[in-house]
Amino acid sequence: MNSPAPDGRSKRDPEGRRRKIVEAAGQLVGEVGVAGLTHRLVAARAGVPLGATTYYFTSLDDLSAAALRHLTEEMVAGLDAWEAALEGSADVPATLAGLMADYLADRGQALLETELYVAAARRPELRPLARTWGDGLVRILAAHAEPAGARAAAALLDGVLVHALVRDEPLDLPALRASLTKLLT
Amino acid sequence: MNSPAPDGRSKRDPEGRRRKIVEAAGQLVGEVGVAGLTHRLVAARAGVPLGATTYYFTSLDDLSAAALRHLTEEMVAGLDAWEAALEGSADVPATLAGLMADYLADRGQALLETELYVAAARRPELRPLARTWGDGLVRILAAHAEPAGARAAAALLDGVLVHALVRDEPLDLPALRASLTKLLT
DNA sequence: CTCCATCTGGTACGCAAGTACATGTACAAG
DNA sequence: CTTGTACATGTACTTGCGTACCAGATGGAG
Numbered sequence: 001m002n003s004p005a006p007d008g009r010s011k012r013d014p015e016g017r018r019r020k021i022v023e024a025a026g027q028l029v030g031e032v033g034v035a036g037l038t039h040r041l042v043a044a045r046a047g048v049p050l051g052a053t054t055y056y057f058t059s060l061d062d063l064s065a066a067a068l069r070h071l072t073e074e075m076v077a078g079l080d081a082w083e084a085a086l087e088g089s090a091d092v093p094a095t096l097a098g099l100m101a102d103y104l105a106d107r108g109q110a111l112l113e114t115e116l117y118v119a120a121a122r123r124p125e126l127r128p129l130a131r132t133w134g135d136g137l138v139r140i141l142a143a144h145a146e147p148a149g150a151r152a153a154a155a156l157l158d159g160v161l162v163h164a165l166v167r168d169e170p171l172d173l174p175a176l177r178a179s180l181t182k183l184l185t
Numbered sequence: 186m187n188s189p190a191p192d193g194r195s196k197r198d199p200e201g202r203r204r205k206i207v208e209a210a211g212q213l214v215g216e217v218g219v220a221g222l223t224h225r226l227v228a229a230r231a232g233v234p235l236g237a238t239t240y241y242f243t244s245l246d247d248l249s250a251a252a253l254r255h256l257t258e259e260m261v262a263g264l265d266a267w268e269a270a271l272e273g274s275a276d277v278p279a280t281l282a283g284l285m286a287d288y289l290a291d292r293g294q295a296l297l298e299t300e301l302y303v304a305a306a307r308r309p310e311l312r313p314l315a316r317t318w319g320d321g322l323v324r325i326l327a328a329h330a331e332p333a334g335a336r337a338a339a340a341l342l343d344g345v346l347v348h349a350l351v352r353d354e355p356l357d358l359p360a361l362r363a364s365l366t367k368l369l370t
Numbered sequence: 371c372t373c374c375a376t377c378t379g380g381t382a383c384g385c386a387a388g389t390a391c392a393t394g395t396a397c398a399a400g
Numbered sequence: 401c402t403t404g405t406a407c408a409t410g411t412a413c414t415t416g417c418g419t420a421c422c423a424g425a426t427g428g429a430g
Contacts, residue, residue: 010375012426033307037222038417049379054419111306114347118299121292122218130351148214151357152364156337159344162299165306166315172336179337182367197396197407222386234409239389 010048012158018056020046025067026074030108034064034119061123061136068116068129075113075133082103083140093142093180100157104164114162143185152183193319195233203241205231210252211259215293217247219241219304247310253314257304260298260318263288268325277329278365285342289349299347319343330369 009129016041024046039053039060043141046052057063082099089095113133118129134154140179141150163170195202209231217304224238224245231238242248267284274280289295298318305315319339326335341364349356 010378011426014377017377017410021399033220033303035218051381051421052377055377060418106199107306111303111406114299114303114306115349116295117350118218118303119300120297127351134348149358150361151339152360152367155344155348155364157344158347159340159342162343162347163319163340164303165302166312175333175337178333179340179368182337183364185367193407194395194404199407202407224389225387236391236409236411237407240409245388 014056017048017052021048021053021056021063022066022070025063029064029071029115030069030112034068037064037067039063055177064119065123065126065129068119068126068174071112072116072129075109076136079136079140081149082137086140086144088180090179093184094177095178096153096157096180097142097171097173100160101173104161104171107165110161110165111173114165141184149184153180156180156183190218198242202233202237206233206241206248207251209254210248211256214249214252214256214300215297219253219300220251224248245271249304250308250311253275253304253311256297257301257314257317261321264318264321264325267322272323278369279362281326281338281342281365282285282356282358282361285345285361286358289346292350295346298311299350304362325341326369334369341365341368 021022021042025042027036028041032041037060040050043050043053044065053063055159057120082096085095085099116126116130120126137154137157138150139149141153144150145153160171160176206227210222211225213230214225218318222245225235227248228235228238234269238248238290265284269342270280270284273276301315322339323332323335326338329335330338345352345356345361
């Protein structure tokens with residue numbers, strides 16, 4: 001549907017192509033995991049020939065790293081909204097708990113982040129990436145609590161994240177609000 | 186080295202063999218991840234021919250599930266020690282923080298547990314397994330705090346676990362103790 | 371226009387994987 | 401001892417993978 005000409009050949013657009021590939025890879029990480037990523041899967045999803053994936057990324061590790069970096073950027077962008085919401089909040093713990101509930105609304109997010117954690121555990125070059133979200137959260141929370149409290153709250157939220165992954169019940173919002181209140185002093 | 190006869194053929198011992206395969210698979214999950222598991226890898230590590238792995242486990246999913254179940258059992262067994270240590274402790278949060286620090290001493294444990302989480306996220310039949318450790322911890326903590334506090338503390342420890350995975354600095358023990366004190370009321 | 375680096379698209383090669391299977395061996399029942 | 405069943409072991413088959421590579425198209429520089 002994006003093909004401009006019926007001859008089946010795509011217009012020349014290197015940057016757009018690279019972006020489409022990265023985005024497709026990002027989607028697939030959520031669906032099949034980092035380990036499940038293959039050139040062919042990405043190419044099919046992105047609507048490009050197989051060769052394109054190896055042309056733009058020297059190896060599959062490169063490709064997955066690019067995908068994870070892209071996903072991380074999206075997560076960080078989401079944090080800006082958190083910062084804004086907390087800025088004008090009278091009850092920071094309650095607002096934070098609500099934001100987390102929304103965040104977990106689609107399992108995909110939690111899965112993506114945990115995938116990033118395990119990938120980073122085994123590939124040191126990904127560690128900074130895996131720290132980005134948590135560090136950003138701590139930075140935001142530092143405006144509303146002492147550094148130690150901010151770090152503790154961020155750790156708790158990470159725990160809540162992985163908990164949500166293996167449980168079907170929705171998040172216990174009042175309990176989370178209470179815990180955050182305690183940690184943020 | 187375990188071969189009793191120099192003819193190269195193993196003695197007949199179905200249960201022992203099954204156990205050796207499961208244990209080898211458990212080790213490998215820690216080294217290469219659930220997704221990195223292969224029949225050949227397991228067979229080589231267990232010192233059995235390739236065919237043995239498919240004889241005892243109908244599919245690779247069966248095999249990895251058995252390995253994860255085995256690992257979970259070991260983790261739960263470790264929890265008994267936690268229960269005993271907390272039983273006779275004057276400062277429960279401090280003791281708990283110390284136990285966690287020991288637990289994280291080898292990255293393997295943290296990795297194993299996180300691997301289990303992501304595997305369970307994608308394979309519902311593994312979810313009960315993934316909940317086992319956390320539920321056990323909550324049960325133990327319930328003896329020293331209210332249910333809500335116990336659950337919060339368990340979530341925090343899960344968060345600390347994944348944090349440790351992507352950071353090189355050792356655990357901040359005093360901070361963890363303080364946080365646990367707040368959560369356990 | 372000509373030329374050439376860059377991009378596109380298809381195909382091929384070598385390899386490792388899951389799984390099936392055929393054959394051989396031990397052990398207990400009869 | 402014979403026999404049948406459960407186990408042991410090596411090999412073969414098919415599939416899908418990463419990656420390399422070739423040939424054509426494109427579009428700007430000179």
